[in-house]
Amino acid sequence: MFTLKHLIKPPLTKGFVQNVLTRCLFSQKGSGSKKYYDIIIAGGGMIGTTLACTLGKNTRLSGKRILLLESSKDSLYVLPEKYSNRVVSLNPGTKKSLTKIDAWKHINEARFATVKRLQIGCDGVNSQVRNAMGVHYLNWKYDNTGVVATLTFSEEFDNCIAWQRWLPTGPIALLPLNNSQSSLVWSTIPADAKKLLQLTNEQFVDAVNEAIWKVFKHNSYVDQVLKTFDGFLRVSNCSPGLNRRYPPKIVCVEEGSRNMFPLGFGHAASYVAKGVALVGDAAHRVHPLAGQGVNLGFGDITCLDNVLGEAAYSGSCLGNVNYLKVYETKRQRHNMSMMAGIEGLYRIYRSDLTPLVLLRSLGLQTIDVLNPVKKMVINHAST
């Protein structure tokens, strides 16, 4: 079992972020209905709504008309008392983007025939904008389904560390919500996920506790090498601290919070074409094991905002593919390295081949004691 430092507390529910962003959007732009738009954004999820707010705040784009389209029913968002089962952990780069559009302060406080110059697809994994562009989309399904739920611990404690443990069937992770609750993301084989959803609340809690605490048979060869390596680190005075903490027992699952989501990988070969750009899950989809999916999308927003500002400043059309290509190149360079890293981790952790088990265990132990390398990994994940 190993710990991941939780980057920003508290984690945020998707509906809550969207509500804050929508309020920001309407406080910036009137809802007048002219027929002409410079930019049309398809998809008002977290990424589409943030993008609309960001572009609306860009002084170089002032005077441009932006339309945000969302297919789901318009309903007034009321912050529920209970946490939703879809929680995301946001990295410092994302916090910066949300601060820029005045959305972070709210989060912190609470917890017709149109002509367009640029259409932006923020319409998620099954993007119709991407389909219409006809770009090649490399994708596959994982033999993993994500089970989510809101869990309550047996006692209160300083719950500020996100936990992840790799089980033979996939990772189980706990993201802190408050001192007594965490959000569960348990990736497992689809048959097990279905069973987990059918269990009674008590049986489900037992299954989660077992998954967190069960001791699995260790590979004695790997254990021996790790012990020797640990001894070497201690002699070299660079042993990791022993202040690892374990989560307390789970006693309860929030009624109705259990749900499951299919998991997959996807990457569009092109993010742009003349007058069109893809942002967020419409362009890329990753396994949630590193909690990076939406953060990649927020990074896209910052980059596209800069590129469109440049285009407007130099008097170019917003749909000019030469500018859009700059966005594509920058973001693909960043996203593909992150996606390859996540995919590599997924494959290494799924394997029980002794050399791979040894490689990942030694790798983790080494990163843990080499502060510059640890900082480099965290920095890359935070941008």
Ligand SMILES: Cc1cc2nc3c(=O)[nH]c(=O)nc-3n(C[C@H](O)[C@H](O)[C@H](O)COP(=O)(O)OP(=O)(O)OC[C@H]3O[C@@H](n4cnc5c(N)ncnc54)[C@H](O)[C@@H]3O)c2cc1C
């Ligand atoms: C189990 C699970 C756990 C996760 N945990 C994390 C985490 O901890 N950290 C993290 O960073 N990421 C996490 N992710 C990933 C994260 O949820 C996604 O990356 C993020 O929601 C993508 O946002 P989006 O706005 O691009 O797409 P979506 O959230 O899919 O939004 C797309 C929007 O477009 C709308 N739409 C669709 N089609 C159309 C259309 N034709 N016209 C108009 N509107 C349309 C939809 O109604 C929707 O509102 C997780 C994902 C899963 C499945």
